[in-house]
Amino acid sequence: MELVFKCPINSLSFGNVSINFLRELKKKNVDVTIFPNGNADVSAFDKMDNEFKVWLENCINNRFLKVDKDIPSLNLWHLNGSENRITSKQFLYTFYELNEPTDTEKSLAKLQDHVFFSSNHAKNCFDLENTSSCPLGFDNDFHKTEKEYLSNDIIHFGLIGKFEKRKNHEQIIKAWVKKYGNNFKYRLSCLIDNPFLKAEQMNAIKKQVLGNDSVGNVTFLPRLKTNSEVNDLLNAIDIDLSGLSGAEGWNLPAFNSTCLGKWSVVLNNTSHKDWANKENSILINSEENIPAYDGTFFSEGGFYNQGTINFISEDNIISSLEQAELKAKTKNPEGEELKNKFSYEKTVDTILQKIFS
Structure with missing residues (x-):
């Protein structure tokens, strides 16, 4: 199973989602070619194990050697900027917060082979045949510490x-x-x-x-x-x-x-x-x-x-x-x-x- 994945790798929300997607893709032994959207920066992920970090670097560094037009691609990004694709078959995972999709946004959504929205609200706003809702999950970087931070009276x-x-x-x-x-x-x-x-x-x-x-x-x-x-x-x-x-x-x-x-x-x-x-x-x-x-x-x-x-x-x-x-x-x-x-x-x-x- 081969996949081209274009995504931001940084400390922002999109970057955290990207890393969680990549962790799961690695677990499932998907052969991933990564095209970072912007500079790849993993400094926020201070508990990232070295094996995953090396795998990530290899997936990025070898991208131009491995990319092929027949491999499907997944793009994690906004609708704005989703018009560019790396391979012929592109799937978009995106977020939408408001409630009045413009003709431009609908046109860009139709351009994709399929759009995964993070919420039912977004999917229902667009109401297009090539869309579905696909919720996010809990980020296991977060866990209970059992520390006492402030007095229990506060x-x-x-x-x-x-x-x-x-x-x-x-x-x-x-x-x-x-x-x-x-x-x-x-x-x-x-x-x-x-x-x-x-x-x-x-x-x-x-x-x-x-x-x-x-x-x-x-x-x-x-x-x-x-x-x-x-x-x-x-x-x-x-x-x-x-x-x-x-x-x-x-x-x-x-x-x-x-x-x-x-x-x-x-x-x-x-x-x-x-x-x-x-x-x-x-x-x-x-x-x-x-x-x-x-x-x-x-x-x-x-x-x-x-x-x-x-x-x-x-x-x-x-x-x-x-x-x-x-x-x-x-x-x-x-x-x-x-x-x-x-x-x-x-x-x-x-x-x-x-x-x-």
Whole structure:
């Protein structure tokens, strides 16, 4: 079984998904030829074993010797940029967060032999014959550490993901500060630096979100360099707030947190509907949809990324925080069960079955 795999290999969400796909492909003895999208950087994967690393390097270094037009290819990327193919038969695995696919996006989806969307929401938005939904799985780089990070008397909230309007970060932080600001029985750790924004832009955003107030129990963490550091953060928090995002393709931070037995406050929307429910999450309904456009990542009238996101009011956020408090120090066995329901082994099996059927 031979496969050409074009994918990003880096510390971002796409890069983490790529590495998990590749681990499974290696286990299944698939002869993989890798074309990295951008420079390959595995520094974030600090627990990567040497055998896998050597295999990965060989798959990349020998790509021009092994590539053949008759080998099917899998591209892990956005619809924007999926028009280029390496071999004649191309399958695309992609994410879609919004709700109004443009003619351009639909045309690019039709161009593929098949498109795997990460969520049922995305598949239903496109409603094309050559598409299917194929959920992601739990990332085994993350695990329980059983360490004590803060006093058990402190309720620790976490907000993870690069800063964007669609993720409702500004509303979440402002509501949290209104409810808990400078009450040191509570702490909020934010890992929200966006690598696509300049440092001065991120600093201005943080000042704007906090206003002129001095808030001693909110911490903006620098970008964490390794998955081990991210794992410590996931273990340190009691409540994840990343699930309050207004539109997602899967939401790895909220999903992985829930799989570790943490409680995540989750908006009942988009990809969240595939894995979050009232038993494993603090499930919240939004009041309305608002335009997604932020002038940076989503621009009105463009060829891509058109539509709306779910908006949640300050009062509704505060109400969800109060619900979260009641569960902060309790176990979430239903959340941990998600590791069995969703795995990268199942994801890759679904992909290979379609490609080689």
